[in-house]
Amino acid sequence: MKPGEDAPAGAERCSLCGELPVIRMSGPDRHLCAAHLIADLEERAARTIRERELVRPHDRIAVAFSGGKDSTALLIILSRLLPAWDDVSLVAITVDEGIAGYRDDTIRAAEAVTKKLDIDHVCVSFTDLVGDDLDTLLVGRETQACSVCGILRRKALSQAAHNAGATKIATGHNLDDEAQSVLMNTLRGDLPRLVRTSDADSHDCFIPRIKPLADIAEKEIAAYLFVQDLFPFLPECPYTRHALRAEVRSMLSSLEQKHPGTMRNLIRSKRTIEKQVDRSAISEPLRCCLQCGDPCSGEFCQVCMLRKSLGK
Amino acid sequence: MNGHAQLFPTHTMKIILPDATIQEVPGDPASLLVILDRLGINPAEVIVSRNGKLVPEDAVARGDDEIRIIRIAHGG
Numbered sequence: 001m002k003p004g005e006d007a008p009a010g011a012e013r014c015s016l017c018g019e020l021p022v023i024r025m026s027g028p029d030r031h032l033c034a035a036h037l038i039a040d041l042e043e044r045a046a047r048t049i050r051e052r053e054l055v056r057p058h059d060r061i062a063v064a065f066s067g068g069k070d071s072t073a074l075l076i077i078l079s080r081l082l083p084a085w086d087d088v089s090l091v092a093i094t095v096d097e098g099i100a101g102y103r104d105d106t107i108r109a110a111e112a113v114t115k116k117l118d119i120d121h122v123c124v125s126f127t128d129l130v131g132d133d134l135d136t137l138l139v140g141r142e143t144q145a146c147s148v149c150g151i152l153r154r155k156a157l158s159q160a161a162h163n164a165g166a167t168k169i170a171t172g173h174n175l176d177d178e179a180q181s182v183l184m185n186t187l188r189g190d191l192p193r194l195v196r197t198s199d200a201d202s203h204d205c206f207i208p209r210i211k212p213l214a215d216i217a218e219k220e221i222a223a224y225l226f227v228q229d230l231f232p233f234l235p236e237c238p239y240t241r242h243a244l245r246a247e248v249r250s251m252l253s254s255l256e257q258k259h260p261g262t263m264r265n266l267i268r269s270k271r272t273i274e275k276q277v278d279r280s281a282i283s284e285p286l287r288c289c290l291q292c293g294d295p296c297s298g299e300f301c302q303v304c305m306l307r308k309s310l311g312k
Numbered sequence: 313m314n315g316h317a318q319l320f321p322t323h324t325m326k327i328i329l330p331d332a333t334i335q336e337v338p339g340d341p342a343s344l345l346v347i348l349d350r351l352g353i354n355p356a357e358v359i360v361s362r363n364g365k366l367v368p369e370d371a372v373a374r375g376d377d378e379i380r381i382i383r384i385a386h387g388g
């Protein structure tokens with residue numbers, strides 16, 4: 001055995017064939033080669049979609065597509081599952097928040113992917129929505145970056161999805177994101193948000209949102225892309241270090257490493273609570289924003305409240 | 313000098329860190345888990361390639377392997 005050669009005799013092999021493994025996965029514990037990793041992820045996403053009935057015949061799915069790893073994997077997986085569905089179409093939507101030194105590269109990466117997959121692609125910007133880019137909006141309030149950005153991105157996305165005639169909005173949220181959200185909502189004591197239903201929101205005012213990758217770990221997604229030479233080597237959003245999520249993310253991934261299954265258990269707890277809870281007792285009923293008419297829980301929607309606080 | 317070092321006396325393993333800096337270490341066989349632990353990197357937050365090919369974190373690196381540690385950026 002020469003140094004630098006492949007695995008030594010007796011080393012782990014793919015649990016399904018004799019090939020060299022590219023990843024070790026838990027629940028159940030197994031090693032998979034590149035081909036079996038790809039098949040495994042696509043099958044699990046297909047199962048999530050089937051079991052939760054996320055896609056129906058004649059759906060037009062707007063895919064929230066930033067060009068980062070999760071949405072790239074989502075778009076590729078949906079485009080591969082597409083032929084099996086009855087009259088379903090995809091449109092990719094990229095929101096340009098206007099984050100210098102970060103977003104330009106990801107938008108170029110996004111355009112290259114949709115071109116290669118031959119999928120309709122729409123780009124919208126925060127400047128179109130509120131007249132300023134995120135960097136300008138956030139001067140002096142950097143710690144609020146993720147909530148400001150989240151509110152505006154949600155709005156920009158639903159507007160663009162509506163204009164594209166979409167019946168569903170698909171986002172690339174993965175298992176890690178879901179587990180982080182459960183813990184964050186718990187840490188903030190935000191019960192209404194904790195039990196907000198995980199599957200397609202059924203309210204008529206909203207285009208239902210679906211998360212086909214909710215059962216797939218972040219690391220599995222990264223590996224899925226890497227073995228297909230599709231991993232986007234892009235910088236992390238410069239604002240994430242201000243966020244509670246960054247702390248929760250690092251804490252949860254340490255726990256998951258020491259105690260495999262932690263993230264799934266957290267999500268399972270949330271699902272159990274979700275089923276038991278009388279949602280109407282803890283959430284405000286939906287109303288229409290007095291300013292813009294969009295559905296919201298208070299007098300004004302979050303976007304209009306944000307506009308007001310920004311003096312827009 | 314231990315037995316492993318004598319097996320590959322002239323080899324140096326090259327470790328490319330997420331920030332693109334390079335560490336050169338003696339080529340004694342070591343599990344990537346051990347290498348990551350020494351560097352204080354959580355295996356859940358990275359993927360690792362050995363000589364350009366993705367490998368699980370319990371794979372072994374040795375000799376003049378080139379190990380690249382890629383941080384998984386949040387979001388996307």
Ligand SMILES: [Zn+2]
Pocket residue numbers: 014015016017018019032033034035036
């Ligand atoms: Zn295999």
Ligand SMILES: [Zn+2]
Pocket residue numbers: 289290291292293294300301302303304305
């Ligand atoms: Zn409003």
